[in-house]
Amino acid sequence: MMRIGNAQGFWGDDVDAPARLVGQQPDLDYLTLDYLAEVTMSILALQRSRDPEAGYARDFMHVVKAIAPYWREGHPVRIVANAGGLNPRACAQACVESLREAGCADKKIALVTGDDVLETIKTLARQGDALNNLDTGKPIATVVDSLVTANTYFGAAPLVEALDAGADIVLTGRVADPCMTLAPCMHHFKWAHDDYDRIAGGLIAGHVLECGTQATGGISTHWLELPDVANMGFPFVEMDADGSFVVTKPAGTGGAVNARTVKEQLLYEMHDPGNYVSPDACVNLLKTTVEEVERDRVRVAGFKGRPPPADYKVSATYRDGYRASGQLTLFGRDAVEKAWKSGEIIHDRLNRAGYSYKHTNIECLGAGACAPGMFVEPDLFETVLRISVADHNKEAVERFAKEIAPLACGGAQGTTGYAGGRPRPTPVFGFWPCLLPAKHVQPIIEMIDV
């Protein structure tokens, strides 16, 4: 049996969680840190365009420094992190410096690159390859000049090779999230790449872990009933050689690991539970069982694996204009009616000034904005007007941002809460998922002695 935890579910998660988890669970073998959501790559691209040394999750250096004292005392925990983002080399360099400063010069970093296929994608597109969008079926030629990033989702193979070579930290760019958990399993248990049922177990363990506290009660339906949520534990699995595992969390932490929280996380971002697709296997979960064995311990078992698709999945992003959103608070009688009218006035003024927008939206927060059209709008005494536009014309979006403040004087009585100030236009990134034949992709593994 071996233990794998997750202590970063996304870039922006609790930066103190990784060292805390290592301290709370001294027998943890591996720690996975997941920094990359679908749109994170485009944010990293923006940062790199302003600073060539940027483009990775800088939070990771804080994590490395915080774990260093455990390493100096001989704690063997090994880390798999996709903190490299769009600039894994700069991330590795910063990591080397952080480890030297922290007195951990005996550590080995494995740098996994080759996932950045932007130039390949552009070349193929210009040669006439369709690279159709998996959601819309459109050819990539329509956006090729606006592409910002294109990265393949690596599977576990290069990560396993890195661990086999003795890496203490495996640093990657884009890799399929659950493969960061699968790789330590394959390395530890020496599972063959075609041992699909066991690989399926490693992947589903990764699926449960990859969003951190979402496995320990975070965003669960019964969140309000959970104990000590302020001290919510991050999850880890106890993985068995047969691919089944127990989901749990450190003793003394808050939140809960029960059949309900684990079932909910199994369903998170799920498509067909009979065919969960990843670069290492396609998993059938229809016979999967979830069983509470003790308090905060849930056994998950029963996976069928099949060979994975032949092609790599690529997630590309492209620039698609600008957007801005602004808010005003309305208090008093007829607050919702006043808010709607205020929003319409803003659009009316912009139209008169000669501006039009590809997309606009007016919402009354508090009156069911998360479920537009679904429920009878309540008669509120207070609401927040949220008004948004998007367009390719940046100047039009900037003009919109200036049109909200005037309502502070010219709007309804009870108009307040313009504290956020003038909204700033931000770039919109479109997401382009497509497939790339494996012959165009080559993972590269470099071992770096700190």
Added chain:
Amino acid sequence: MTEHRLGEIAHARSGDKGSGANVGIIAYTPEGYAVLKTYLTSARVEAFFRPMGVGVVTRYEWESIGAFNFTLPDILAGGGSRSLRIDAQGKALGQILLEMPIPIDEATLTQCRRPDPLRSPS
């Protein structure tokens, strides 16, 4: 036969994928799963979410964990960084679907409700 909210017999989890989303509905009891298998069809869920602009809804049965998964294409009006909605990532969709009214008689409802009392620590 009276109407009750789905949330009395099931819990939920939603998440986004591009401009679409999914909502998993998990029955509290096997009796509740049977009720939902009959009543909570893809057509009913699609009709329920129509005001939000959903595309063709698919239902996946997942009996081993007492759940149904619904995929809701196009419900996020763009999703990601593009959607202008406050809930661009579909975080609230589980809570919305749990408000769906379902007709159920009192005897069956008793068998479908969560067996443990509300608000007890797990």
